Amino acid sequence: MSRTSARLISAAVATAAAMTAAPAAVATESAPAATATTVASTASDPFYAYDGSEPLSSFAPGAVLKTRTLPYHLVGIPTPLRAIQLLYRSTDAQGRPVANVTTVVRSLTGDGSKAVSYQSFYDSLDPEDGPSRAIAGNLTLGGVIPNAEAVFMAPLLAKGYTLVIPDTQGQRAAFAAGPEYGTNTLDSIRAASRSAETGLGDDTRFGLLGYSGGAIATNWAAAMAPAYAPEVNRRLVGFAEGGLLVAPAHNLTYVDGSLAWSGVIPMAIIGVGRSFDIDVEPYLNSYGLKVSAELEKGSIIDALGHYPGLTWKKMAKPEYENLNTVPELVRAVNRINLGSAPTPTVPGFIAQGDAGVLEGTFSHHPGIGTGDGVMVAGDVRALARQYCATGNGAIEYRQYELLSHIGVPVIWAPLAMDWLDDRFAGRTAPSDCGRIPAGNSLAPEEPTPRS
Template identity: 40%
Template sequence: MSFGVRTSWLRVGVIGLVVGVIAGMLASAPPAQATPGPGSPLPSADPFYSYDASLAGVAPGAVLRSRPMQFRTPTMSTPITGSQVLYRTTDQFGRSVVTVATVLRPLTPGPTRLVSYHMAYDALGSQCDPSYTLSGGYTNGTATAEQGVIAGYLAAGYTVVVPDYEGEKLQWTIGRQSGYAALDGVRAAQSFLRLPQSTPVGLVGYSGGSIPTQFGAEVAPRYAPELNIVGAAAGGLPVDLAHNLPYINGSAKWAGVIPALVVAYQRTYRLDTSTFLSARGRQVAADVSDECISEFASKYAGLTSADMVKPPYTGLLDVPQVVRAINDNIMGRSGTPATKMLLAVGHYNAIGDTLMITGDVIGLADDYCSRGVDITYRQLNGLTHQEAFLPFEPLALHYLTERFAGAPTQSNCGSLPRGNSLAPLPVP
């Protein structure tokens, strides 16, 4: 059975949505601008993002401070205003930490439906934080496209919360922590807007944004059971990075992800990289340590895992510290979602979309189905990872619109092919 999706009309639809909404907003934008914005200090240097007081006894999702913001790009304003909130959340190891979310209300009032939109900011530098880009402090092609999608949700009447789910230390690809930050961002938005806990919530994200979406759905039943999550839509998922690393090894387009993962794991798990990185590995890791994925992904065309390490190692998957970190972030191992889910992935060649592994996403969908989760799997045939973003976004909007309306799903759990095993890699 084919699970492919025709993409031409979807591609046209989302482009029209983004261009039309943004054009209309920019045409009517007022000259005034709120702070923060262009010229503001980076989040790493902005006191708003830090919290020195004790977090003992502070509940997850509690708002610690807030300030107004204007939804804008570095060069253009919109009439949309919102707020940034600093809130308490939880890191990968259960410790209390803080991060920031951007809360945006629709221009047209109506029944509140809250969407937690997770941008694929894939960041090692704080200039990439969604709160900073949505305020016009920085942008890149991915951020601009996703800002247009967020504008589409606002135009459709949704209230949107956008968390900086990587946290203060920019801990990219770290699963449970990202999920906690997303769920606590919802809690913070509900508290800030004085919304009841019964407010319906949807989670959505593509690529890096699929991490807080998927892990948020997984950990919600035990971490945030009070939230009324009606659906989650995740696309382009990095299910098991032990499988992704060999796929992008030596890639012209994605090899820069390899040193970026080392940096993220060093920050999170305090890896002693001196024991395994080669001289070149140390250099490229340092080079990417304050960049966004748009800067580092294709920066090191041809770089391999073997280039990153010194003897006796032949690649990063020989390093016990790295394997343990990867195993700690395999999707599907942190809980069973209680909400309905859309899982989607591009399928460009026999393995995947040039970055993500099709069989891994099928394996995750099949595993969830076996646990009774209502899953709709969509495969975007013929599309690379970047190309699949365009059809995914209207699929996700349609899926969440139906979940908010209480419509029946189109689950295909009963007809999924067998996917890849997601068993942890043996530690060397």
């Protein structure tokens, strides 16, 4: 960690504390004729709904539909910092037009020439937990995470970066559905660049940054950008991420029966079901239905450590105890496997822990191996090697053998920020290609016939 980054991290904590302790009441600015000024952040908040006369499909992805400016809130308390929120047109995992929200926070020292798209790890099945709602003042248990992430954002603002913070999971909160995270992120950048209020434009360069759930969005955005948003891809300087979900079928096996992370099994099944319109209830037994109902609008805070020893088998009807006997779920899980997605064309910094036993995940299945408690280290190594082999020679990979999923961000965050600083400065990206240890197969899963 550089001394500069260490000082910035310390400053971030102080900034967050100061912002919370000494809030300033700032009135909402008036907006142009086609924008909204409501600042409430509840389920009935009209800002989140597209209510125009033209069909949503008539707008290009990234089109700005509404704009509002409000105070940036921390734990529900307004601060002097201003946030610009945009309702914009995006695309879901099935190619359908959707409306989503992103937040832009302008640096007091920046000129709009450089920006970081920060993907939050809010990880929730409740849209109310999204970062835009936390920033607008809505205080929920799941929304604690976007508030805590101010510690990552303050150093970036201090360095002159404008921040763009999308609600990566969309308005249906499609947890774990990577392609949807990717389009929401890329269209958020498009929208932020098209809004006069943000100070960003077609010449603004962007870096992508995210950990855990934010890494899902970061990597999918980097992978999808060349084809889905080539004009955005041309302005990307790189992507920095840690704690990455690569092959979800492996993760579901890895956390099966774990002490802390097993609750992500029903969360992922529900989220993927939402994204691909799969009704998962016919596959669940009475206990599975109970867990599903408990987590239908649950966040990672509701799941983490609440279901120790939970397995898919405990939730499934006897004929579906092997998840691979459910073809529609197998197909959906394959569609969110990063191993089958394109290779990013911009440099990447990828970090991964491998001390999952510290968080109560003791499994070591053949072909899967160990991880950080929830993410599989062999999958992440395999993806990094795949990127190197398919033409991206600017991949830096770091694996921390003694750190778990919750421990890695302490090391990762300052390194990722320094790495992005170097990309914006035009320095040659470092590469670990040729030195990354072998990983797992990322081949799609094959459905298993039911006996």
